Amino acid sequence: MGQNTKILLAEDEIALGQIVKESLETRDFEVLFCRNGEEAYETFLKEKPELLVLDVMMPKKDGFTLAQEVRKIDPKTPIIFLTAKSQTKDVVDGFNHGGNDYLKKPFSMEELIVRINALLGRIKLSSDVENIKIGKYTFNYPKQSLLAEGDTQLLTHREAQLLFHLSEKRNEILDRSVILKELWGDDDFFSARSMDVFITKLRKKLNKDENIQIINVRGYGYKLIC
The missing domain is CATH 3.40.50.2300 (Response regulator)
Incomplete structure (x- = not known):
């Protein structure tokens, strides 16, 4: 490339x-x-x-x-x-x-x-992806932003990448091992702990819509429900 x-x-x-x-x-x-x-x-x-x-x-x-x-x-x-x-x-x-x-x-x-x-x-x-609707939120992947009720939150690169993959698999399980290797390059303990931190951050940023959940499916991965 x-x-x-x-x-x-x-x-x-x-x-x-x-x-x-x-x-x-x-x-x-x-x-x-x-x-x-x-x-x-x-x-x-x-x-x-x-x-x-x-x-x-x-x-x-x-x-x-x-x-x-x-x-x-x-x-x-x-x-x-x-x-x-x-x-x-x-x-x-x-x-x-x-x-x-x-x-x-x-x-x-x-x-x-x-x-x-x-x-x-x-x-x-990401240049081909624009606005993605997630409940009350509008997620702009290229701009790494979340808009809801007139309030815009900026996301970090990793938050935006993770949310994009969750939204692509919404209401389905996002395989933990696969996404760790895709975004972190490894599915070891350190990468898994880092991913958990970013999931927690995304939950806080999506808390204006009570119908949105990111649930932990033990032993498999995460699921974005909306």
Whole structure:
């Protein structure tokens, strides 16, 4: 899917960054390689990349802070975090700071490329989807917003992705393992805990309509009832 798609890579480990850059370039991606968070933010403003790959621990500005600043002006461009941290809180923090995916070091280049292509593919898909009715709510997937009774709530990338999949399978069971692998890239314990957090957030954002429920079907997954 490369076709000269512009990717911003921020990584302070020069050797690793160079390996990632060269590997992506062999797949026809154009890579903007930055060595710290400040340089990455300036490059983002100037070059408008189509996807960001950010190391979490960087000098001058860490990846989470950088992502937050990006999200203030750009809610849509996909962000993948690279990090050695692997605790549940770290994973959840990554998504809460605007990340779309989270890759733990060490990682394989093939896995990174698969995740990049998956995110770029979802962006293309979402451009064809406009308003989705969910009870009293109007869900705009591309704009990542929920409108009800004149009140608009903005969703994070991950909340919007999860709600889209729930709405596609409304009144049916959304298989937990399948959606974890689709959105989180893994169905391990840490990913499952992270998904539970996002389900709780969506329930709160949909609580204006008492006829809407997201129920846990133990051992199988979740069901959006509306």
